Amino acid sequence: MKVRTIVLTALFAALCAVGGFIKIPSGVGSLALDTVPALLSASFLPPVFVGIASMTGHIASAMYAGFPLGPFHILIAFEMLVILYVFARLHKAGKHSWKWIFFIIANGLLAPLPFYFLVSPAFFIGAVPAILLATFLNAVVAAVVMPALSKAANSRFGLVR
16 A cells, blocks of 8 residues: 555545535534545545545544534444445546436435434435535535546646546
């Protein structure tokens, strides 16, 4: 494992934590732009490290918010690891339209599904619109920034992984 990979993973995890300070008002808790850096990291990191950066960033963002969902944030962090891992795999495979569709469906609709059973159907129904909106906003910001960031990094540092 290269030191560069570890440093970039830590950098993107820290950027996810900073993104957690940009809150999206909702009644659900810690919705923020904390996923944008993790989505962008798919251009620079291997998929497993993209997932680790996302997971670490979510825990830091939730910690800042006071863990409004308590230990459920561990489940959410694991979901983020899996979702961003698959997103990065789709990105590396060149499935650029599918990666965004997958991310929005997985993060906005499938990730909250366990809360239907763990908390209540009412919580799930109340949470999904806000989570879907936050997911969409994270995806739009990352989709706008990703091509320019990849091009700039490619011209400055050579081939981007």
